[in-house]
Amino acid sequence: MSDDEATRAARLLDAQAKAVRLFAEIEERGLVAPGLGERAVSDRIRDLANDMFGTTRHWHKRIVRSGPNTLLPYKENPPDRVIGADDIVFADFGPIFEEYEADFGRTFVFGDDPVKHRLRADLPEVFKVGKRFFEADPEITGAALHAEVARLAAEAGWELGGWHAGHLVGEFPHEKIDGADVESYVTPGNDTPLRRTDKAGRRCQWIQEIHLIDRERGFGGFYEELLTL
Numbered sequence: 001m002s003d004d005e006a007t008r009a010a011r012l013l014d015a016q017a018k019a020v021r022l023f024a025e026i027e028e029r030g031l032v033a034p035g036l037g038e039r040a041v042s043d044r045i046r047d048l049a050n051d052m053f054g055t056t057r058h059w060h061k062r063i064v065r066s067g068p069n070t071l072l073p074y075k076e077n078p079p080d081r082v083i084g085a086d087d088i089v090f091a092d093f094g095p096i097f098e099e100y101e102a103d104f105g106r107t108f109v110f111g112d113d114p115v116k117h118r119l120r121a122d123l124p125e126v127f128k129v130g131k132r133f134f135e136a137d138p139e140i141t142g143a144a145l146h147a148e149v150a151r152l153a154a155e156a157g158w159e160l161g162g163w164h165a166g167h168l169v170g171e172f173p174h175e176k177i178d179g180a181d182v183e184s185y186v187t188p189g190n191d192t193p194l195r196r197t198d199k200a201g202r203r204c205q206w207i208q209e210i211h212l213i214d215r216e217r218g219f220g221g222f223y224e225e226l227l228t229l
Contacts, residue, residue, distance in 0.1 A: 005203050009229055011100045012169065012205055016226050019095060019104035022049055026091070032108045034085045038064040041083070041091070049095050063092040063105075070220040071213050073162035086111030088119070090222035092209075101169050103207045105224030116219065119158065119212060123223035126152045127210045130165070131227055134194070134208070142166075142183070142190025145208075149186070153212055161211035161220045163187060166227055168198070169207045186227075194228070205229065 003011065022045075026032060031044045042064040066089040069078045074092070083089055092105040107123055109116045126149065133148045134140055149165040166186035182189040186208065196204050208227035213220030 008100075008170070008202065009205070012102075012226065013229050015095075015100040015102040016104065016229075018053055019093070019102040019225075022052060022093075022095070023091075023104060023106050025052065027108075032064070032083070032089055032091065034083050034087065034110050037080050037082050038066055038069070038089075039080045041089075045091060045093060049093075053095070062094075063090075065090055068218045070222070071161060071215065071218065073211070083110070086113055086116075088113075088116045088219045088221060090220075092222055092224060103167075103169055103209075103224055105209060105222040107221035107223065115214065115217060116221075119214065119219070119221045122156045122158065123210050123212060123221050126156065126212065127208060127223050127225070130208055130210070134227060138195060139193050140195075141193055142186045143188050145194065146186050146188055146190075149208075149210065153210075156212070157214075158212040159215060161213040161222075162209075165210065166206055166208040169205055169226070170198075170202070 025048060026045055031048065032041050042062045046062060066081055066083045066087045069081055070088055070090055072078055088107065088109050090105060090107040094101060094103045107120045109120050129152055130145065130149045134145055146165050150160050153160050164185040164187035168184050183192050194206055198204055206227040207224060209224035211220060211222050
């Protein structure tokens, strides 16, 4: 039997809190560092999640991208790359904690490039303003939120790096996300309200993801966490 809505919300928040602790430990231990390959960093993060929480499963592929690889959307699988001394890097992980999914992304900057540092600083701000926009409109659609996130990105001097700015999240495995099922995403074609129930009658819970890029300079950054809770 599915958990009630209050329990579902609490367990999703608990999963995210564990992801926050995981990423704090990643930074504390310097697991993302110049001189390491992206796959090696991904494996170190995987092993840390297992050590901290017994996490052995992730509901989507583990992503660590650096330099020009940070321009690429989720579906791409670029060759492994060694992180440079002045690189920008992002990590996007979807660990499963007690059968509930987290989806969490953060960006790391090495060196003194002011544009890279500005990009990293803008990521949580765009997320925060996008979330306020969502909270202000009870009938907001995926298309409307995507348009606002795109506007915020452009206003800050960036482009969006992918075709959507968020997606459903829930129990593992949650309602199947199909690339052709536009209603599962915060994307221009989704004219359905984000506040609705899924096919099982459960309240839809959403992740907001902010992928900002500077195509001319050849790098991007990523920030992702719960939108609806």
